[in-house]
Amino acid sequence: MTTTADRPATSSPTRVISINDGANIIVSHGDYAVIGTRPVRHDGVDKVTGRAVYGGDTRLNGLLFGKVLRSPHVHARIVSIDTSKARAVPGVHAIVTNADLPTAEDREVNLGEGGGNLKYMSDNVLASDLVLYKGHAIAAVAAINVHVAEAACALIEVEYEVLPAVHEIKAAIAEGAPLVHPSLTTKSLGKDTGVHSNITNHARLQIGDPDAAFARADVIAEGEFTTTMVHQGYIEPTNATAMWYADGKVTIWTSTQGSFAARDSTAQILGLPVSRVKAVPQEIGGGFGGKINVYLEPVAALLSRASGRPVKLIMTRAEVFQATGPAPGSYSKVKFGATKDGRLVAASAEIYMESGAYPGSDTGAAMRCLYSPYKIDDMRVDGYDVLTNRPKTAPYRAPGAPQAAFASEQVIDDLARKLGMDPVEFRLLNAAHEGTRLVNGPLHKKVGGIEVLEQTKAHAHYQSDLGTPSPGTKRGRGVAIGYWFNIGLPSSVAISVNADGSVTLVEGSTDIGGSRASIAMQAAEILGVRAEDVRPSVVDTDSIGYTGVTGGSRTTYATGLAAIEAARHVIAQMTARVAKVWSVSPDEVSHDHGAFRAGTRSMSFKDAAGHLDETGGPITGTASLDPQGHGGAFATVTCDVEIDVETGKTQVLKWTIVQDAGKAIHPSYVEGQFQGASAQGIGWALSEEYFMNSKGEMTNTSLLDYRLPTAFDVPMINTVIVEVPNPGHPFGVRGVGEASIVPPMAAVANAIRDAIGVRMHALPMNPGAILHALGTI
Amino acid sequence: MSVREAGAGSSAIPVRTRTAPPPSFTLNGTAVSLEGIDPHETLLELARGQGYTSVKEGCAEGDCGACTVAVRQTFARGSTYRAVVSCLTLAGQLSGVEAWTAEALSPAPLPDGTVEDLHPLQAAIADGGGTQCGYCTPGFAMSLFAAYYTAPRPGAAPEGDPAGEVLAGNLCRCTGYRALREAATALAGAGVGRSGDPFWERLARPMPPHPSVSVEGRDVIAFRPSTIDEAIQLKIAHPEARIVAGATDVGVEVSRGGRRFPAFIMLGAVDQLRDIGRDDTGLRIGAGVTIAELKVWVSPVTLPLVHRLLPWFGSRQIRNRATVGGNLMTASPVGDLSVAWLALDAKAVVQARTGTRTVPISRFFTGYRQTVVGPNELLMAVRVPPVVVPPGGRRVEWAHKVARRDRVDISTVVAAFTVTLNDRGVVTDARLAYGGVAPVPARAARAESALVGASWDADGTAAARAVLATEFAPIDDVRASVSYRARLVTNLFDRCVAETSAP
Ligand SMILES: Cc1cc2nc3c(=O)[nH]c(=O)nc-3n(C[C@H](O)[C@H](O)[C@H](O)COP(=O)(O)OP(=O)(O)OC[C@H]3O[C@@H](n4cnc5c(N)ncnc54)[C@H](O)[C@@H]3O)c2cc1C
Numbered sequence A: 001m002t003t004t005a006d007r008p009a010t011s012s013p014t015r016v017i018s019i020n021d022g023a024n025i026i027v028s029h030g031d032y033a034v035i036g037t038r039p040v041r042h043d044g045v046d047k048v049t050g051r052a053v054y055g056g057d058t059r060l061n062g063l064l065f066g067k068v069l070r071s072p073h074v075h076a077r078i079v080s081i082d083t084s085k086a087r088a089v090p091g092v093h094a095i096v097t098n099a100d101l102p103t104a105e106d107r108e109v110n111l112g113e114g115g116g117n118l119k120y121m122s123d124n125v126l127a128s129d130l131v132l133y134k135g136h137a138i139a140a141v142a143a144i145n146v147h148v149a150e151a152a153c154a155l156i157e158v159e160y161e162v163l164p165a166v167h168e169i170k171a172a173i174a175e176g177a178p179l180v181h182p183s184l185t186t187k188s189l190g191k192d193t194g195v196h197s198n199i200t201n202h203a204r205l206q207i208g209d210p211d212a213a214f215a216r217a218d219v220i221a222e223g224e225f226t227t228t229m230v231h232q233g234y235i236e237p238t239n240a241t242a243m244w245y246a247d248g249k250v251t252i253w254t255s256t257q258g259s260f261a262a263r264d265s266t267a268q269i270l271g272l273p274v275s276r277v278k279a280v281p282q283e284i285g286g287g288f289g290g291k292i293n294v295y296l297e298p299v300a301a302l303l304s305r306a307s308g309r310p311v312k313l314i315m316t317r318a319e320v321f322q323a324t325g326p327a328p329g330s331y332s333k334v335k336f337g338a339t340k341d342g343r344l345v346a347a348s349a350e351i352y353m354e355s356g357a358y359p360g361s362d363t364g365a366a367m368r369c370l371y372s373p374y375k376i377d378d379m380r381v382d383g384y385d386v387l388t389n390r391p392k393t394a395p396y397r398a399p400g401a402p403q404a405a406f407a408s409e410q411v412i413d414d415l416a417r418k419l420g421m422d423p424v425e426f427r428l429l430n431a432a433h434e435g436t437r438l439v440n441g442p443l444h445k446k447v448g449g450i451e452v453l454e455q456t457k458a459h460a461h462y463q464s465d466l467g468t469p470s471p472g473t474k475r476g477r478g479v480a481i482g483y484w485f486n487i488g489l490p491s492s493v494a495i496s497v498n499a500d501g502s503v504t505l506v507e508g509s510t511d512i513g514g515s516r517a518s519i520a521m522q523a524a525e526i527l528g529v530r531a532e533d534v535r536p537s538v539v540d541t542d543s544i545g546y547t548g549v550t551g552g553s554r555t556t557y558a559t560g561l562a563a564i565e566a567a568r569h570v571i572a573q574m575t576a577r578v579a580k581v582w583s584v585s586p587d588e589v590s591h592d593h594g595a596f597r598a599g600t601r602s603m604s605f606k607d608a609a610g611h612l613d614e615t616g617g618p619i620t621g622t623a624s625l626d627p628q629g630h631g632g633a634f635a636t637v638t639c640d641v642e643i644d645v646e647t648g649k650t651q652v653l654k655w656t657i658v659q660d661a662g663k664a665i666h667p668s669y670v671e672g673q674f675q676g677a678s679a680q681g682i683g684w685a686l687s688e689e690y691f692m693n694s695k696g697e698m699t700n701t702s703l704l705d706y707r708l709p710t711a712f713d714v715p716m717i718n719t720v721i722v723e724v725p726n727p728g729h730p731f732g733v734r735g736v737g738e739a740s741i742v743p744p745m746a747a748v749a750n751a752i753r754d755a756i757g758v759r760m761h762a763l764p765m766n767p768g769a770i771l772h773a774l775g776t777i
Numbered sequence B: 001m002s003v004r005e006a007g008a009g010s011s012a013i014p015v016r017t018r019t020a021p022p023p024s025f026t027l028n029g030t031a032v033s034l035e036g037i038d039p040h041e042t043l044l045e046l047a048r049g050q051g052y053t054s055v056k057e058g059c060a061e062g063d064c065g066a067c068t069v070a071v072r073q074t075f076a077r078g079s080t081y082r083a084v085v086s087c088l089t090l091a092g093q094l095s096g097v098e099a100w101t102a103e104a105l106s107p108a109p110l111p112d113g114t115v116e117d118l119h120p121l122q123a124a125i126a127d128g129g130g131t132q133c134g135y136c137t138p139g140f141a142m143s144l145f146a147a148y149y150t151a152p153r154p155g156a157a158p159e160g161d162p163a164g165e166v167l168a169g170n171l172c173r174c175t176g177y178r179a180l181r182e183a184a185t186a187l188a189g190a191g192v193g194r195s196g197d198p199f200w201e202r203l204a205r206p207m208p209p210h211p212s213v214s215v216e217g218r219d220v221i222a223f224r225p226s227t228i229d230e231a232i233q234l235k236i237a238h239p240e241a242r243i244v245a246g247a248t249d250v251g252v253e254v255s256r257g258g259r260r261f262p263a264f265i266m267l268g269a270v271d272q273l274r275d276i277g278r279d280d281t282g283l284r285i286g287a288g289v290t291i292a293e294l295k296v297w298v299s300p301v302t303l304p305l306v307h308r309l310l311p312w313f314g315s316r317q318i319r320n321r322a323t324v325g326g327n328l329m330t331a332s333p334v335g336d337l338s339v340a341w342l343a344l345d346a347k348a349v350v351q352a353r354t355g356t357r358t359v360p361i362s363r364f365f366t367g368y369r370q371t372v373v374g375p376n377e378l379l380m381a382v383r384v385p386p387v388v389v390p391p392g393g394r395r396v397e398w399a400h401k402v403a404r405r406d407r408v409d410i411s412t413v414v415a416a417f418t419v420t421l422n423d424r425g426v427v428t429d430a431r432l433a434y435g436g437v438a439p440v441p442a443r444a445a446r447a448e449s450a451l452v453g454a455s456w457d458a459d460g461t462a463a464a465r466a467v468l469a470t471e472f473a474p475i476d477d478v479r480a481s482v483s484y485r486a487r488l489v490t491n492l493f494d495r496c497v498a499e500t501s502a503p
């Protein structure tokens, strides 16, 4: 194997654990009592028996049901709204419009993580003067049931003045394009250019002098790529229930990725201090980034204030598609240069990302991740946020990075082809490692890119033949790598000890991927008890300290750290109590694997818990922290495809994903994240898209026409968990939720290239696109 | 429970005096009255209203499977559980139905006095990582439940991807399906003969009678006739009433589209519509036969073309409800079976008060989503004529469905061909039927005539193929472009010739 001279020796993991006949492999370090085992998740029984309570299952006395009236136009001025006929419908209790919201200031507000412009947030929830996309909320009705509310919505009379619209990036950035926000001017490299356009922001990251470096390259590969808007596709529709109490306090029950984020946004939009809003997170049926922003919560609150009763709103699937935030479409140009011995010397790229109806897209993250797998001395990336008359985009798993990787990893594949090098070898030769400079400035901390690539190369899948294609088909194999930096953010945990030796753990992180288990297990490891002895619950915003959203692959890392700290706090107090029982000084008592010891004396955690009453009463350990030691993660996908060259259909035959987890707390849930993201990647690659007609209206707003993959479309996904510990976490956790969706689309495209000899420049690579690429249509 | 508002014009319907008992159905072993329930209400809404909130809504149109429940149905000499989507099951169809949701599976008392905390299939999902967010889980559990108690059909060729078939009607966005596939592979059929298992033992019990009891809301009535005569009488008395068979099309209009009908005639209890039989005029398939029943009945020998096509039809949940008659009457340009019937030269048997008439399928569709069946008529059956093959000759029956997904998708283009060859391999008769290339399922008449006399191979059929290429003018839509569809017309023909030219 070729390696770069300055690369540190890889820390070879200690042990390979293989289950399922080699299909799921863990390359592991470190032995623990609880961590790395696979207990049944704490919420598992409630979920398989159907007893878990989701947002839509919320029941309250006197509950009313709401419905939102939405814009039929892609872009229009609201001339007037007349609700009088709707108000006369028997069973209607309240109707609200933007006029019921406080006048929102045009200013940035801090929402704990990232900010938002208050006017935009408020207008997106209920349009004021303009509707900027089809499905934009205009008014809402609360009634005795949803059918009455629907009927009343149909009676609200809205007069529109239809405006010209822009439906996609290239049209939006064209000279003379209709403007989504005519008053906005382009900011470029931090300065206001004064130019009115749909480009709200242009940013640049640069290291060295790529233009000069390209002159030194022997081989150059480049390409232009587009991706279409796609949806996170959570199965549980967006929902919210609210009660505005007579004392002016508001409670919202909702399926959200961040109860504090939901509370803060709702409070800002309603013009209330956060102390008057409480968010109660309900079980959440998938989010993937799409359940961070609020859409219905402020509306439900307004309807409750107007009716004096609790109000529940649930979107239909068509509303979910048209009125929540999908992932942005993108347009990118990418160029890489290498020497003839295969070293990357220069890179440049431009990335345009849609932000939809209001400013702010995932461009920054796309720019940060684009070159991260590689060591390149001279590189530049320009990023542009582009407004379109489409729903305001929202995060979707590693937001921005998959679109960028779809472009860059195909160009890297071309470069390896031109150089006649094996694609994994080429990536290994240029792999980034600890100390490699990132395009945004800092150096990589300890990362597992090389280990991940080595496991990819060694995997039986990569070593195997493609096999014989069925008649009329061609087969190919593709590989791609992706990076996600992961994040930290504040978290809080409280652990109380019960007399029977079990503990109760309360946290503010809503659980979307098994985090209750992974956090409880970290506490159990420190306390020296079994995972089952920890009872985790996700509580409302009045019951725990501030906790950031479940997103950015932060929860097992950051809330895990809080759980570890809280557990240590418990142990410190328990040690003192045990010392009291034994009449020794606390310094003489040690704790190890659930046993307290002093000299020859020993007491189990459970027995110690039994002494709490007589030694000073209950014990609660708490921790609130804002950790900074998160570590980025690499993932590769190897996939084999078979393409029917007569129908253009691509079948994924084999799929292996290798990812650095740092430490897999509960390996099954880590594998679950890899597999789930892989399936989403297969959909994004082959079949999912917002299909727009010439008027810019989405025409596939049902799950029959918006094609999420079924079990039939997804092969048995093989996983390899690589554990290169993150030094910023005692167990080495990195966070696993996102890196896995970065490489799939590029890997599939590279496999298609391998099979049919044609480079795919756009997503989705559906049957029509394949026949088109083949030149047969 | 919510009550829908009245639709316009509904007050004109005379309400029948009821002689039958009040309508009800069984949900998780307990009788639930349907008295006064609006027949538009879905089983999804009813079950949730009863507190069974494991039944989840993800789409309200049969695509996601989150609302899957199991119903017990008569089968052979006993009964069987079938997965169905509750969002497309209307209250008006429910009289006498026995339905089960995930809440009922556990804890289960076993006869030896022990209690099973979790049903084995629930344990398998929880242990194996088959649930993450859990929203899809109860629906998967019920699809697995039906598979768990269903024995593989003796002698049936194993399906290419049996686990995929069990799961294809349920979407999961979190797990990537691996753990669910493992559970399906391990558990399909595992509950068959499991002594002491109350769900298994129940299958030997007689089904509750299928009473022909109407469900009557405030101003909408769903009639439930038990004979064809009664159904026709009702249709004549209430020409505005919507006929419902499996409701996989009508249910979408109600559940997603919010459509209101002034009245319904539910055909579910008309047993005469459910027969499949053969006589000297060929096969007769009742309009009420479900796609699932047809799929069991057909084989590579009987109706090879239909046998080839049916695995692509919907999902298990849809096939368990969707009927042959509903598929024809919906008159979709991409109705898969319509295309098959066209190629098979089948005929529709239509019943009016004055008697029956028989209409060739080639004259059945009169325009986009329109048929020859009049407002007072009922589709009774489809007749497929016997196959006549010249001595020493052979018959080619071939079909292919192209959709963006292999299961639960609407055809982009679907093709069904029957070609008769004489002893010299020369075409004596050809029918090339397509869906998705014209406003109605259509035959390529000019290419068919050009084929007669041609030898059945790539060279011999070249002239006919050239004609075929100009025969249709397809349209652009969300599923594909004009050029893609046009290309598929000839590509599918080529594939058929390549696969079948050598005997
Ligand atoms: C998720 C999903 C997947 C699907 N996949 C496919 C597919 O792969 N291929 C395909 O072809 N279709 C598919 N469909 C469409 C649908 O399932 C079929 O058209 C089905 O055969 C309709 O039968 P039904 O009994 O449910 O019809 P219903 O909804 O009960 O009725 C359909 C129409 O026929 C009329 N009707 C029914 N029976 C009679 C009768 N005896 N006399 C007169 N009128 C009658 C009804 O009034 C109504 O207008 C799918 C639907 C869904 C929701």
Ligand code: FES
Pocket (backbone or CB within 6 Å): B056, B057, B058, B059, B060, B061, B062, B063, B064, B065, B066, B067, B068, B085, B086, B087, B088
């Ligand atoms: S709710 Fe999606 S299939 Fe019924």
Ligand code: FES
Pocket (backbone or CB within 6 Å): A235, A285, A286, B130, B131, B132, B133, B134, B135, B136, B137, B171, B172, B173, B174, B175
């Ligand atoms: S577990 Fe979330 S959709 Fe299946």
